[in-house]
Amino acid sequence: MKLIKRRATNPNKAPTGIEGFDEITSGGLPHGRTTLLVGQPGSGKTIFGLRFLVHGAQVCKEPGIFVAFEEASKRIVANAEGFGWNLPELLRRKLYIVDAQPQPDLIQTGDFDLTGLLTALEVKAREMGARRIVFDAIDIMLALLPDPTAKRREMYRLHAWLLEREMTAIITAKAGGDEASSLTDHPFSFMQFMVDCSVALNHSVTLGVSQRNLRVQKYRGSAFDENEAPFVIGKGGFDVAISRALGREDSAVSEERVSSGVARLDTMLGGGYYRGASVLITGFPGTAKTTLSGAFIEAACRRGERTVFFSFDSDGSEVIRNLRSVGIRLERFVKSGLLRMISARSMGGSAESVLVRIKTLAREHQARCLVIDPVSTLAKTGNELTAHGVAERLVDWSKSNGTTLVCTSLLDEMSGQLEGGTPLQISTMADTWIHLNYLVQSGERNRGLSIIKSRGTTHSNQVRELILSDTGVTLADIYTAGGEVLMGTLRWEKESAERVANEVAEVAGKLKRVTLNAEEAVLKVRAKSMDTELLAKQVEKTLLDRTTQSRKGELSRGRIRMRELRGGDRANARHKLENL
Amino acid sequence: MSRDPRFKFRLYVAGETQNSARANANLTAFCAAHLPHRHEIEVVDVLQEPRRAMADSVFMTPTLIKLAPKPNRRLIGTLSQPQLLLETLGLET
Numbered sequence A: 001m002k003l004i005k006r007r008a009t010n011p012n013k014a015p016t017g018i019e020g021f022d023e024i025t026s027g028g029l030p031h032g033r034t035t036l037l038v039g040q041p042g043s044g045k046t047i048f049g050l051r052f053l054v055h056g057a058q059v060c061k062e063p064g065i066f067v068a069f070e071e072a073s074k075r076i077v078a079n080a081e082g083f084g085w086n087l088p089e090l091l092r093r094k095l096y097i098v099d100a101q102p103q104p105d106l107i108q109t110g111d112f113d114l115t116g117l118l119t120a121l122e123v124k125a126r127e128m129g130a131r132r133i134v135f136d137a138i139d140i141m142l143a144l145l146p147d148p149t150a151k152r153r154e155m156y157r158l159h160a161w162l163l164e165r166e167m168t169a170i171i172t173a174k175a176g177g178d179e180a181s182s183l184t185d186h187p188f189s190f191m192q193f194m195v196d197c198s199v200a201l202n203h204s205v206t207l208g209v210s211q212r213n214l215r216v217q218k219y220r221g222s223a224f225d226e227n228e229a230p231f232v233i234g235k236g237g238f239d240v241a242i243s244r245a246l247g248r249e250d251s252a253v254s255e256e257r258v259s260s261g262v263a264r265l266d267t268m269l270g271g272g273y274y275r276g277a278s279v280l281i282t283g284f285p286g287t288a289k290t291t292l293s294g295a296f297i298e299a300a301c302r303r304g305e306r307t308v309f310f311s312f313d314s315d316g317s318e319v320i321r322n323l324r325s326v327g328i329r330l331e332r333f334v335k336s337g338l339l340r341m342i343s344a345r346s347m348g349g350s351a352e353s354v355l356v357r358i359k360t361l362a363r364e365h366q367a368r369c370l371v372i373d374p375v376s377t378l379a380k381t382g383n384e385l386t387a388h389g390v391a392e393r394l395v396d397w398s399k400s401n402g403t404t405l406v407c408t409s410l411l412d413e414m415s416g417q418l419e420g421g422t423p424l425q426i427s428t429m430a431d432t433w434i435h436l437n438y439l440v441q442s443g444e445r446n447r448g449l450s451i452i453k454s455r456g457t458t459h460s461n462q463v464r465e466l467i468l469s470d471t472g473v474t475l476a477d478i479y480t481a482g483g484e485v486l487m488g489t490l491r492w493e494k495e496s497a498e499r500v501a502n503e504v505a506e507v508a509g510k511l512k513r514v515t516l517n518a519e520e521a522v523l524k525v526r527a528k529s530m531d532t533e534l535l536a537k538q539v540e541k542t543l544l545d546r547t548t549q550s551r552k553g554e555l556s557r558g559r560i561r562m563r564e565l566r567g568g569d570r571a572n573a574r575h576k577l578e579n580l
Numbered sequence B: 001m002s003r004d005p006r007f008k009f010r011l012y013v014a015g016e017t018q019n020s021a022r023a024n025a026n027l028t029a030f031c032a033a034h035l036p037h038r039h040e041i042e043v044v045d046v047l048q049e050p051r052r053a054m055a056d057s058v059f060m061t062p063t064l065i066k067l068a069p070k071p072n073r074r075l076i077g078t079l080s081q082p083q084l085l086l087e088t089l090g091l092e093t
Helices: A002-009 A045-058 A073-083 A115-128 A138-142 A148-164 A179-183 A191-192 A263-268 A288-304 A315-323 A330-336 A351-365 A375-379 A382-400 A489-564 A570-579 B018-034 B048-053 B082-089
Strands: A033-038 A064-068 A095-099 A132-136 A168-174 A196-207 A209-219 A229-236 A237-240 A278-281 A307-309 A339-343 A369-373 A405-409 A434-441 A446-454 A462-467 A472-476 A479-481 A484-486 B007-013 B039-045 B063-068 B074-075
Touching: A033 A045, A033 A148, A033 A191, A045 A064, A045 A073, A045 A095, A045 A132, A045 A237, A045 A484, A064 A073, A064 A115, A064 A168, A073 A095, A073 B063, A095 A115, A115 A148, A115 A489, A132 A479, A138 A148, A138 A351, A148 A191, A179 B048, A191 A472, A209 A489, A229 A369, A229 A382, A263 A472, A288 A307, A288 A315, A288 A434, A288 A472, A307 A315, A307 A351, A315 A330, A315 A382, A330 A339, A339 A351, A351 A375, A369 A446, A382 A405, A382 A472, A434 A489, A446 A489, A462 A484, A462 A570, A479 B082, B018 B039, B018 B082, B074 B082
Parallel strands: A033 A168, A033 A196, A064 A095, A064 A132, A132 A168, A278 A405, A278 A434, A307 A339, A307 A369, A369 A405, B007 B039
Antiparallel strands: A196 A209, A209 A229, A229 A237, A434 A446, A446 A462, A462 A472, A479 A484, B007 B063, B063 B074
16 A cells, blocks of 8 residues: 555655755666766765665665675674664664675685575575665775676676565676766776666865865666756755755745834835745845844744744844843743744855755754845855855745744955846845845934835835834934935934924914914904994994884874864964974 | 685576586586585576575676685686686685
């Protein structure tokens, strides 16, 4: 059942469990075939082989045999202890190490063959159902054979035996210094033609920094990445660094936004960073790059997201202390285990090994957010050549995991003048690039923040002033006056001048209102008194009318009376009355 | 010659292969020439007794192990160089 399930994934490949290698070879080594692994002493051949067997035994239900021509089984087990493979447990049933080192006092007289070994292996393989086998350092055994013909014969014997049993095999052999010799001038170069897959390991030291590379030289019947890929022997054994292979599926893109930890910056970005995005914060020393990434971390931890902070400049505890001074409190998250601070000030080695450690630690912590402060550490002396590729893979890896990555990067004063290329050219890969710089003006240095780019989000074009205070990180609007950007005290002055002007205007307005009110009141009073006057006049007028009428009545009444009294001269009476 | 030690050999062979047959013949001839009447040869076929070969860490065939006199010595190959054999077994005078 399980066998069917595994075969359904890829019937022709035997996965090695080596991260990166299985991707390069799109699945692993050729199943049931032989692979030749050549490399200088100490290039990691034994570990590669062991990892292959351990993965087979633990994951693929394929027990394996390790034939050790060079090292004693005890030493192999002891050496592999650090990788956490639990060899002693596996050695009970699923893994067997054959001590095939020739005794030092062994005398060789004439031709011999490997029948003894193969017979023994036959028995052992059947007994434990072994499907995988590694012959480590076959060159030791071959050196004992008297002539090239015998060497060739025994290699073909071995190969035929392996093919017949459909064992997935690795044969390791030491190769000389440069790689070219391993291909053509090698005494057993014929093995290259015999096997179905061939892998070369290479170990060099550039400017004191060790660089390991792996290259698949041939792989019959399968596509593979033919470029040299750097690898590291680390905590988990063997880790091959690969850039995205062509045709690999894109990782899921998220529409979710995560807060940058600074509310106004979120607004400037139209809602925050994208989940899984790579954010680059560049700036000169002291422009608050760490503080800005600290704000991001605090926000992440508040949301309950597991986070790792790699500090290459100062100790993690120092970072926490320094951030406390600007109101970013991280202690509680460290205590609760949500946040892991990694002090990596002295983390040495190649950029590649640093990347592997970053990946391992982030994976261990199951981090959703990651801060690397500063990422320019990768480009330290001796790593200039590889650092770019490493940074690229860092971005790629975090994207494929959906990890939100914030990197800070130092710009030195000179290159900063151009405000352009970061040493790793990571700026072209980053989704969001925030640049911090100083503006020196009237005896002050002030921090300015601008968003150089932010893919897929609307973002503000404004330069804002970044203000650090003990209550936190805020962004302030800056003033532009006469074509000049005002920050710091100048901005404050401008602001207060405006405030004063506002106040004056307000007071004046109030005063005006009061005056108007007063005038209005006066007018109202006047209107009222005139109303009263009007009323009085009207009353007076009515009275006058009435008196006139009553007088008229009185008069006519009087005349009638007179006429009545006089009798007889009506006409004169009227005339007299009219003359009155 | 009672003070001369007795030699005990174990020869691991792989069936009737050419190398094994040659080693067997060479050893028999060598013993007849240099160790008459004071040698024992046990021939073990790894194809028949693979576990014994494994227990003895015999991976290359043919392998000759000198069990006595002590110390044990190991030789691989067809034993085609009698001089080397003499030296290895300490028989050279």
